[in-house]
Amino acid sequence: MKPATPSSMIEITLDTIRREVPHQFTLLQACRSAGIEVPTLCFLDGMTPASACRICMVEVEGSRVLVPACSRQVERGMVVRTDSERVRLARRMVMEFLASSVDLSLAPGAQEYVNRYGARPERYGSKDLPAPATVAQPVKVDNDLYVRDLSRCILCYRCVDACGEEAQNTFAISVAGRGFDARIATEFDRPLPDSACVFCGNCIGVCPTGALIFKSEHEMRRDGSWDESRQTQTDTICPYCGVGCALTLHVQDNRIVKATSPQDHTVTGGHLCIKGRFGWQFVQAPEK
Amino acid sequence: MHRGAKLYVVDPRRTSSARWAHAWLGLDVGSDIALANAMAREILDAGLQHDAFIARATMGFDKYQDCVAPYTLEEGERLTGVPASLIRQLAHDYARASRAQLCWTLGITEHHNAVDNVLALINLALLTGHVGRYGSGVNPLRGQNNVQGGGDMGALPNKLPGFQDVEDGALRSKFERAWKASIPPKKGWHLTGMFEAMERGELRNVYIIGENPAQSEADVQRAMHLLEGLDQLVVQDLIMTRTAEMAHVVLPAAASWCETEGTVTNSERRVQRVRKAMEPPAEARDDLAILVELARRLGHDWGHPTAEEVWDELRSLSPMHAGMSYRRLDTMGGIQWPCPDENHAGTQFLHARLWEEPVKGPRALFSVVEFEPPVDTLTEEFPIRLTTGRRLDSFNTGVQTRAFASPLRRGETLDISPEDGARYGVAEDEVVRVTSRRGSVVVPVRYDAGLRPGLAFMTLHFPDEVETNRLTIEANDPKSGTAEFKASAIRIDRLDSGSAGRRDKEWISA
Numbered sequence: 001m002k003p004a005t006p007s008s009m010i011e012i013t014l015d016t017i018r019r020e021v022p023h024q025f026t027l028l029q030a031c032r033s034a035g036i037e038v039p040t041l042c043f044l045d046g047m048t049p050a051s052a053c054r055i056c057m058v059e060v061e062g063s064r065v066l067v068p069a070c071s072r073q074v075e076r077g078m079v080v081r082t083d084s085e086r087v088r089l090a091r092r093m094v095m096e097f098l099a100s101s102v103d104l105s106l107a108p109g110a111q112e113y114v115n116r117y118g119a120r121p122e123r124y125g126s127k128d129l130p131a132p133a134t135v136a137q138p139v140k141v142d143n144d145l146y147v148r149d150l151s152r153c154i155l156c157y158r159c160v161d162a163c164g165e166e167a168q169n170t171f172a173i174s175v176a177g178r179g180f181d182a183r184i185a186t187e188f189d190r191p192l193p194d195s196a197c198v199f200c201g202n203c204i205g206v207c208p209t210g211a212l213i214f215k216s217e218h219e220m221r222r223d224g225s226w227d228e229s230r231q232t233q234t235d236t237i238c239p240y241c242g243v244g245c246a247l248t249l250h251v252q253d254n255r256i257v258k259a260t261s262p263q264d265h266t267v268t269g270g271h272l273c274i275k276g277r278f279g280w281q282f283v284q285a286p287e288k
Numbered sequence: 289m290h291r292g293a294k295l296y297v298v299d300p301r302r303t304s305s306a307r308w309a310h311a312w313l314g315l316d317v318g319s320d321i322a323l324a325n326a327m328a329r330e331i332l333d334a335g336l337q338h339d340a341f342i343a344r345a346t347m348g349f350d351k352y353q354d355c356v357a358p359y360t361l362e363e364g365e366r367l368t369g370v371p372a373s374l375i376r377q378l379a380h381d382y383a384r385a386s387r388a389q390l391c392w393t394l395g396i397t398e399h400h401n402a403v404d405n406v407l408a409l410i411n412l413a414l415l416t417g418h419v420g421r422y423g424s425g426v427n428p429l430r431g432q433n434n435v436q437g438g439g440d441m442g443a444l445p446n447k448l449p450g451f452q453d454v455e456d457g458a459l460r461s462k463f464e465r466a467w468k469a470s471i472p473p474k475k476g477w478h479l480t481g482m483f484e485a486m487e488r489g490e491l492r493n494v495y496i497i498g499e500n501p502a503q504s505e506a507d508v509q510r511a512m513h514l515l516e517g518l519d520q521l522v523v524q525d526l527i528m529t530r531t532a533e534m535a536h537v538v539l540p541a542a543a544s545w546c547e548t549e550g551t552v553t554n555s556e557r558r559v560q561r562v563r564k565a566m567e568p569p570a571e572a573r574d575d576l577a578i579l580v581e582l583a584r585r586l587g588h589d590w591g592h593p594t595a596e597e598v599w600d601e602l603r604s605l606s607p608m609h610a611g612m613s614y615r616r617l618d619t620m621g622g623i624q625w626p627c628p629d630e631n632h633a634g635t636q637f638l639h640a641r642l643w644e645e646p647v648k649g650p651r652a653l654f655s656v657v658e659f660e661p662p663v664d665t666l667t668e669e670f671p672i673r674l675t676t677g678r679r680l681d682s683f684n685t686g687v688q689t690r691a692f693a694s695p696l697r698r699g700e701t702l703d704i705s706p707e708d709g710a711r712y713g714v715a716e717d718e719v720v721r722v723t724s725r726r727g728s729v730v731v732p733v734r735y736d737a738g739l740r741p742g743l744a745f746m747t748l749h750f751p752d753e754v755e756t757n758r759l760t761i762e763a764n765d766p767k768s769g770t771a772e773f774k775a776s777a778i779r780i781d782r783l784d785s786g787s788a789g790r791r792d793k794e795w796i797s798a
Binding site: 143144145165169192193197198199232234235236237238239240241242243244246249251254255256264265266267273274275278279280281282283 | 563564
């Protein structure tokens with residue numbers, strides 16, 4: 001985005017304080033520039049907002065309904081409340097729905113929102129009440145690189161968008177089904193190796209809840225050997241082609257356990273291909 | 289394609305990129321110059337050339353105009369196999385675009401006339417003024433993470449670091465003063481030249497760092513024979529490659545992208561830091577440490593320099609790198625050369641000088657280049673054109689990529705069009721014998737509807753199973769030394785019947 005010129009600044013009111021913000025800002029950008037924290041789950045810098053999770057809802061005076069801060073553009077004279085009781089109630093409900101139906105144990109950000117907004121997911125079912133409806137299903141393990149644990153999926157659409165127009169343009173996955181039965185799926189729900197998937201892993205890179213996860217990480221977590229306190233993260237450059245993607249190597253006990261890419265990197269904005277994301281085993285292969 | 293961009297893909301194969309393109313120009317292998325010259329002739333006929341740019345910033349236009357004159361659209365179609373209407377469409381869209389880039393990879397450079405291919409594309413950029421401005425230009429996409437950096441650092445037979453000519457006495461003495469050593473005043477051999485020198489017996493000792501020529505060279509049987517005949521072969525690598533297996537001495541190296549510190553330079557000339565993320569295995573050492581130790585045993589004490597100290601010495605000798613301190617590379621996320629001082633932000637695109645008033649430095653030269661077909665001619669005996677390349681999940685001779693379990697990997701195949709499958713009576717998955725004038729391999733067939741009849745495709749990724757380079761030709765460009773990996777002539781024989789005679793004579797176990 002180009003820096004705003006003074007003539008394109010407009011005045012809005014954020015939590016009773018008047019502020020000048022660039023006219024093309026979203027409410028989320030305006031809040032962040034003013035130092036006001038708005039919670040987000042589906043939003044990711046650098047991608048078009050999906051407006052799916054509804055955790056960033058804020059109250060705009062004159063609007064019948066709450067609006068998503070991530071995608072709503074500022075308007076001259078807007079009066080916005082980001083932490084009113086109505087806003088907090090909406091966010092509490094969002095987190096109760098999510099936390100009662102989805103396994104959020106690998107989503108520390110979401111857990112923090114559960115606590116912050118006093119969500120009580122047990123209201124929708126617990127050991128004393130009938131069990132809550134959940135999205136639980138068996139883990140899909142159909143290849144050696146990554147697994148799909150859709151019991152952890154909050155349908156934020158980040159993976160769909162990263163696979164599609166926002167990054168990879170492969171379109172291997174989309175949302176299938178309606179309402180509570182909606183799930184992320186390949187075409188005809190085929191196994192990944194039989195789908196259009198090119199195994200770039202950019203879906204894993206953007207997944208906020210661990211629903212898409214490296215097989216190596218999945219297995220280490222399952223057998224209890226995954227230990228982030230013993231891991232280092234080092235930024236380097238991919239050893240393959242001439243694009244020069246940045247790789248963050250996560251190393252535990254002198255072995256690479258996964259590779260990610262920083263989203264603020266100039267060259268590819270955090271996106272990789274199959275070789276960069278998964279092709280690092282040769283430095284620790286037995287034959288070396 | 290997004291935001292109104294147009295993409296044209298010029299490739300003998302209908303690749304996955306071609307499926308996204310507005311148009312695919314499926315030209316015959318090695319007819320790139322004919323296509324470029326036909327585009328130029330059409331641009332001139334339609335009056336779409338950038339006259340002002342040609343007048344102010346170029347030279348040699350008249351001779352170029354004469355050279356492309358015979359390449360009419362019809363002649364272009366005859367030489368390339370691309371319909372004249374498509375050549376015309378690409379020529380017009382390219383010339384009329386406000387910004388346009390020509391991007392290429394080894395399909396242009398792995399030919400016996402590689403340099404001429406590149407010059408033909410540069411001619412188009414000069415003709416239309418699509419150079420030296422943001423969003424325009426000529427863009428060779430590098431195939432390895434530091435092939436640009438290797439050249440920048442002087443790993444070329446005629447250059448010192450920073451592309452400073454080794455045969456220029458003043459530049460050479462600058463380095464000699466800094467290094468307190470004398471530098472041979474004549475340029476050396478490139479890789480192809482080295483193999484020729486081995487053949488003549490002039491090169492008897494070879495020290496190879498991080499390359500696997502025993503599997504990557506075109507006409508690999510010749511390469512193996514020459515390597516086997518050396519007095520001494522030293523290989524420094526992190527993997528026990530086929531080349532390393534042949535060596536008298538193997539120096540185990542650390543992985544220079546995750547076990548050591550340093551820099552690499554990508555396709556857009558961006559120098560970026562690689563960092564040590566883990567310890568190498570006990571026996572392996574940093575390339576730098578190996579070289580320093582080797583120097584010490586040869587009687588030169590270089591101390592124990594860090595990667596940054598070596599880089600700072602480079603900055604003191606190579607003006608285009610002078611402004612790139614490690615601190616700046618870290619904070620700026622890489623810098624594009626040239627970057628002459630520490631206040632310079634780096635250079636996003638080159639050749640802006642061609643648009644300055646008046647033009648600074650020499651004018652850009654149009655080159656006269658003519659179409660020449662590939663060396664390995666198609667005949668009745670060898671009727672099929674074989675071209676080679678990569679597949680998405682694999683890399684070169686596979687020594688790096690074979691270690692990970694790719695769900696996309698299906699091993700080596702001979703990819704042919706379904707039409708050729710019917711014509712030669714070979715089914716998918718049938719194992720056939722593929723023979724060129726140099727050698728023969730046995731490989732399963734795969735149909736690929738993206739190939740036109742008469743065109744076959746293989747990779748170099750699985751040399752332990754299928755040694756594709758037995759088929760390829762080492763005919764090479766005299767200027768760049770690049771072999772014509774992209775154009776061999778082959779035939780396909782069924783294994784079961786009718787070919788036993790030829791098999792007895794020529795079959796070489798794969």
